[in-house]
Amino acid sequence: MFRSARYEEPLLCDLSMVTSKKPQKVKEIPGSLMRTKSISLPNIDETQVVRHFHRLSQMNYGIDSGIYPLGSCTMKYNPKINEAIANWERFSCLHPYQPISTVQGTLQMMYELERYLAEITGMDAFSLQPAAGAHGEFLGMLLTKAYHQQRNDNDRIDVIIPDTAHGTNPASVAMAGFNVVEIPSTDQGMVDIDLLERTVSDKTACFMLTNPNTLGIFESDILKIASIVHDAGALLYYDGANMNAIMGKARPADMGFDIVHLNLHKTFSTPHGGGGPGSGPVGVTKKLEPFLPVPRIIKTKDGFDLLYDIPQSIGKLRGFYGNIGVLLRAYVYIKLLGKEGLTEASEIAVLNANYMKEKILKRCPDYELPFKQLRKHEFVLSCEKLMKEKGIRAMDIAKHLLDYGLHPPTVYFPLIVKEALMIEPTESESKTDLDRYIDALCMIANEPTEKVKKAPYTMPVSRVDEVGATRSGILTWKQIP
Ligand SMILES: *Cc1c(COP(=O)(O)O)cnc(C)c1O
Numbered sequence: 001m002f003r004s005a006r007y008e009e010p011l012l013c014d015l016s017m018v019t020s021k022k023p024q025k026v027k028e029i030p031g032s033l034m035r036t037k038s039i040s041l042p043n044i045d046e047t048q049v050v051r052h053f054h055r056l057s058q059m060n061y062g063i064d065s066g067i068y069p070l071g072s073c074t075m076k077y078n079p080k081i082n083e084a085i086a087n088w089e090r091f092s093c094l095h096p097y098q099p100i101s102t103v104q105g106t107l108q109m110m111y112e113l114e115r116y117l118a119e120i121t122g123m124d125a126f127s128l129q130p131a132a133g134a135h136g137e138f139l140g141m142l143l144t145k146a147y148h149q150q151r152n153d154n155d156r157i158d159v160i161i162p163d164t165a166h167g168t169n170p171a172s173v174a175m176a177g178f179n180v181v182e183i184p185s186t187d188q189g190m191v192d193i194d195l196l197e198r199t200v201s202d203k204t205a206c207f208m209l210t211n212p213n214t215l216g217i218f219e220s221d222i223l224k225i226a227s228i229v230h231d232a233g234a235l236l237y238y239d240g241a242n243m244n245a246i247m248g249k250a251r252p253a254d255m256g257f258d259i260v261h262l263n264l265h266k267t268f269s270t271p272h273g274g275g276g277p278g279s280g281p282v283g284v285t286k287k288l289e290p291f292l293p294v295p296r297i298i299k300t301k302d303g304f305d306l307l308y309d310i311p312q313s314i315g316k317l318r319g320f321y322g323n324i325g326v327l328l329r330a331y332v333y334i335k336l337l338g339k340e341g342l343t344e345a346s347e348i349a350v351l352n353a354n355y356m357k358e359k360i361l362k363r364c365p366d367y368e369l370p371f372k373q374l375r376k377h378e379f380v381l382s383c384e385k386l387m388k389e390k391g392i393r394a395m396d397i398a399k400h401l402l403d404y405g406l407h408p409p410t411v412y413f414p415l416i417v418k419e420a421l422m423i424e425p426t427e428s429e430s431k432t433d434l435d436r437y438i439d440a441l442c443m444i445a446n447e448p449t450e451k452v453k454k455a456p457y458t459m460p461v462s463r464v465d466e467v468g469a470t471r472s473g474i475l476t477w478k479q480i481p
Helices: 046-059 080-085 104-121 133-150 167-174 193-199 222-231 286-291 324-363 386-389 396-402 432-447 449-454 468-473
Strands: 125-127 158-162 180-185 204-209 235-240 259-261 282-284 296-300 302-306 379-382 421-423
Touching: 080 324, 104 125, 104 259, 104 282, 104 296, 104 302, 104 324, 133 167, 133 204, 133 235, 133 259, 133 282, 133 286, 158 193, 167 180, 180 193, 193 222, 193 296, 204 222, 222 235, 235 449, 324 379, 324 421, 324 432, 396 432, 396 449
Parallel strands: 158 180, 158 204, 204 235, 235 259
Antiparallel strands: 125 282, 259 282, 296 302, 379 421
16 A cells, blocks of 8 residues: 555555455356357467567657657657656656645645746746647637637737748637738748738737747847737737747746747657647736636645636636646756756757758758748758759658668748758757768768658658548548458
C-alpha cells in the first residue's frame, strides 16, 4: 500500500487489491464445448520477442537519437529529471476527484507555475487548462468574444492574421465563430503596417501574431502594431509558440499583447509530436482576467483551493484541470534553469540558428534565404533554385537527410516561402552536430538529381502517398481492406 506521510487517504495506484485476489476454481467444461483441434498460435521464444521489439524501438527517431530541427516545433532536449518527477506516483496516481486537502502539493505546483509564466511573459494571470497551443488559441478567441460582449461591442466579427501565421491560428479563429482576415506580409517578411492600418475597423475583434514570426524575424514595429490594433478597439493576441527565442529577453506584455498562449511542450521541454501530450496555458492582462475559465487556482489562508464561482468566466474549457504531467515537466524545467538558464537557452537557440544560416549561405549557394532581416531562433531557406536548375524539391532533400541519419526540417511552411526548409536547431545542439547537418545539406545539393529524387534508401518505408493520406484517410483499423 502506498500511503502518503501527511494524509490518511491511500493513493489510487494501489494494486494490492487486484493482485491479492485468489484465483477462482475452474468448473468442469462440458465435452461439447471442448476444442477438437489444438490451439493454433505461433510459438515464439523470448529471444525472438526481445529482438523484435528492440528492432522496432531502433526504428524510431527522437531528440535522444540526434538533432531534430523541425522549425516551429522547438524539438529541444527534454531533461530526464522531468520524466522522473512527472512519473512520481505522488503525482501520476492522483485522481481528479480526490479531496482538495489531499492534492495541496499539486495545486501549489500549478499556482507557482502560473506565477512563473506570468513573470516570463509579463501577463497578469494565467489558466493552465488548454491541452495544446491550438486549444490555447481557441480559449484566447473565447476570451476575446467575452471581452467585447461585456462592452456591448457585438459587431466585432473579424480576426486579422498575417500570411506567415501557423495553420492553427485561422482554424481556431474559425472554430470560435469569427471571420478570418488574412493580410499579406511586406517584402521584408514582416507585418505590413499600412495595410494593417487600412484593414482594422470597428468590425475587428483581434489581431493574432507570433513574434518572432514564423520566418524567425522579430516584428520590430510591434509597439506601432499594438497601438493601431488598440486604437481600433481590438485586442492583440500573442501566439507564444516562438517564445523559445526571447525567454528572459523580452516580454509579450511589454510589446502590448493582451492575451498570450505558451506551448509548454515546446519551450518548456515535454516530449511531443504525433498529437500529444501538450499544454498551452493562456495568460492575460488584468482587463481579461475575469473571463478566464473555471476552476481558477487560488491561495487561501489554509492552503490552495479551486474556485468555480466566477460570474464573468467563460466557464469550463475541458474536463478537470490541465495536463498535469506536462505542467510538472515545465515546472521542473523552469526551476532547474532559473532566470540565467532560461535566458541563456534563448541566447544559444538564436546563436545556433544564425550560425547555421550563415554557414549554409556561405558554403552552399544552392539554398537561398528570402527576406534579409536578422533571424531569431529559426530561419527558412528556399530550395527554389535547386528545383529550377536540377529538379530537386524540398521534399526530396528532406527524404535524403534521413539517409544521413538526420531528421529533416519542416518543409513547405510558412507558405510564403517557395520550396521552404524551415530550420530550428534549438539550444540543445553542439557545434559538431550543427556542422554535420550543414555538411549533409551541402552534399545533398551536389548529388545527382536522380539519386536525391529516389531517396530515402535506408528507411523501412520510402515515399508515402501524403496527398492520398490527407484526402482519403483511413482512420480506423476496421476499414483497412
Ligand atoms: C506549434 C505551433 C502552434 C500550435 O501548437 P499545438 O500545440 O501544436 O496545437 C501554433 N503556432 C505556432 C507558431 C506553432 O509553432
